[in-house]
Amino acid sequence: EGQLVESGGGLVQPGRSLRLSCAASGFSFDDYGMHWVRQAPGKGLEWVSGISWDSGSIGYADSVKGRFTISRDNAKKSLYLQMNSLRTEDTALYYCGKDLAEGGVAGYYYYGLDVWGQGTTVTVSS
């Protein structure tokens, strides 16, 4: 089934940086794509960023492109999100998630997040 545990959230001033981490267990981490999804207070789900099993394919939402960087360390079974130049509108609960699709030689494809962490809260405020 798998388990994901996010950490690194907190209160930060606008313009500053924060790094989120997501520790995976219970599944073969290096076989699956991973994602970050957020939910701002009172808003819907927003996909933030995704990374393929081998880091060969990476994508970002337009709202974070150029400011956020996703990465993974398969040896440590960990996913990261480096968030720079934070804005008040980045305030949200951030989830990491595992994609259902198993990576491999067939190319990069995704089915959606079948395992989610409980989230870590990021508050950007002066």
Add this chain to the structure above:
Amino acid sequence: DIQMTQSPSSMSASVGDTVTITCRASQGISTWLAWFQHKPGKAPKLLIYGASSLLGGVPSRFIGSGSGTDFTLTISSLQPEDFATYYCQQTVTFPHIFGQGTKVEIK
């Protein structure tokens, strides 16, 4: 970017009703569509992937259909635990944009 538009944004229904939620993509995505259920205070839950494939353990009253640009999620015989917000998401290409959500409330 491929935009996803859900309708309605909210609806009221009774236990036992059949409800249908629609999701439209701004361009064709074949069947690269997922549906999620989200309840307050909990992590979202994947229900359907590939537009119509039910994830293991998800009740068969959840039915997904469609391809190309138009998709539907049908919940037959609504149960008390089904009152939640539902989201579609395209997974064919980054960014994997979600629809704005459909809140299913108790009538």
